[in-house]
Amino acid sequence: MLSIKIKAGSLTNLTDARYFSAWEVEWLGFNLSAGEENAIAPLQVAAMREWVEGPKIVGEFSLSAKEDILQQVADLRLDAVQVGMFTDLATVMDLSYQLPVIKEIVVEKTTTAGDIEFLLTHFAPHVSYFLLNFDKGGFSWNDIQNGEILNAGIVQDFCQRFPILLGIGIQASELPSMLEYLQPAGLHLLGGEEEKTGVKSFDDVDELFEQLSSVVGQK
Numbered sequence: 001m002l003s004i005k006i007k008a009g010s011l012t013n014l015t016d017a018r019y020f021s022a023w024e025v026e027w028l029g030f031n032l033s034a035g036e037e038n039a040i041a042p043l044q045v046a047a048m049r050e051w052v053e054g055p056k057i058v059g060e061f062s063l064s065a066k067e068d069i070l071q072q073v074a075d076l077r078l079d080a081v082q083v084g085m086f087t088d089l090a091t092v093m094d095l096s097y098q099l100p101v102i103k104e105i106v107v108e109k110t111t112t113a114g115d116i117e118f119l120l121t122h123f124a125p126h127v128s129y130f131l132l133n134f135d136k137g138g139f140s141w142n143d144i145q146n147g148e149i150l151n152a153g154i155v156q157d158f159c160q161r162f163p164i165l166l167g168i169g170i171q172a173s174e175l176p177s178m179l180e181y182l183q184p185a186g187l188h189l190l191g192g193e194e195e196k197t198g199v200k201s202f203d204d205v206d207e208l209f210e211q212l213s214s215v216v217g218q219k
Contacts, residue, residue, distance in 0.1 A: 002212045004179060005186030007102070007131070007165055009060060009082075010038040014048050016191035019202055021052040023209050026186065029058040029082060032072055036062060038191075045076055058082050058102065066091045073099060082131065093126050100128040102165065108137045113154045120162045131188055132158065133167040140169035141178050152181065159184040172207035176214075 008020035009029035017028055030045045031038050049057055056079035061069050063084050069091075073081065081095060082102040095101050103123050105116055120130060132155075134140070139149045158164055159182045167188035170178060189205060 002209070004184070004212060005165070006212070007058065007186060007188045008055075009058075009131075009167070009188055009190055011048075011191040012038055012040050013191070014051055017048050017052050019205075020189075020191075021054050025055050025189075027058045027080065028052065028055045029060050031060045031062075033060070033062040033064060033084075042072060042076055049076070056080055061087070063087060066094050069095060070098065080128070089122060089126070092123060096126045101126065102129045102131055103127045104131040104133055106133045106136045107139065107149060109149065111150075113150055116150075116158065120158060124162060127163075129163045129165050129185060131165045131167055132184075133188065135167045135169065135188070135190065138169075141174055142169075144168070156182050170208075172204075172211050175208060175211045 002024060006020075006023070006025040007027040007029055008016065008025050010031050011017050011020070011028055020028060030040050032042060032045070033039055045057070045059075057076070058080045059069070059072050059076065059078045060082040061084065063086055069081055069083075072078065078099065080100040080102060082104060083092060083095070084104055085106045087103070092101055092103060103119075105119050107116070116132070123130070134144075134149065137149070143149050144152050144155055159166070163185040165186040165188045166182065166184040167190075189208070
């Protein structure tokens with residue numbers, strides 16, 4: 001059992017899907033925005049979900065029309081959707097009547113605490129979780145601690161007041177102290193390319209999951 005909810009995102013292959021399912025993550029996410037990096041065809045998602053069980057299946061949409069999203073929800077029997085940074089409030093509200101919504105907030109070098117506060121407050125009544133995504137900007141937990149992007153106290157405050165899934169670069173050895181300090185609702189981990197079909201190294205992610213499991217054992 002893991003000590004915190006995990007969303008595995010941008011999955012593109014069955015190897016990843018089965019790996020994360022074996023660790024009993026909460027969600028498996030698939031990017032259904034055609035033409036984007038790590039996008040996956042709906043037919044592939046439909047085929048993969050027949051091979052995994054347990055996690056909720058999330059469709060990830062950067063900026064798609066509500067009607068297109070709902071069509072994919074119906075076709076793929078999605079359990080939740082993740083919408084992008086610029087998805088408007090009206091769309092999120094309409095989707096939230098149908099199923100749980102995760103709202104992504106991408107943190108860039110120019111992003112201020114006020115920018116994030118506005119989005120969190122604005123969308124909070126209509127989403128189940130926020131994905132506070134530092135990964136896309138290439139930022140790590142170490143960068144936050146050093147004050148290179150926001151600061152640790154600000155991120156801690158957000159995590160205490162809102163249901164935050166944190167997507168951020170971190171070493172396994174740093175994970176227990178980060179979770180103890182920030183106490184986010186969950187973590188967002190990324191899938192990756194296979195070395196060849198069915199073959200992939202999970203050494204780095206294994207270390208993260210081992211830390212997450214050991215925290216449970218200590219409670």
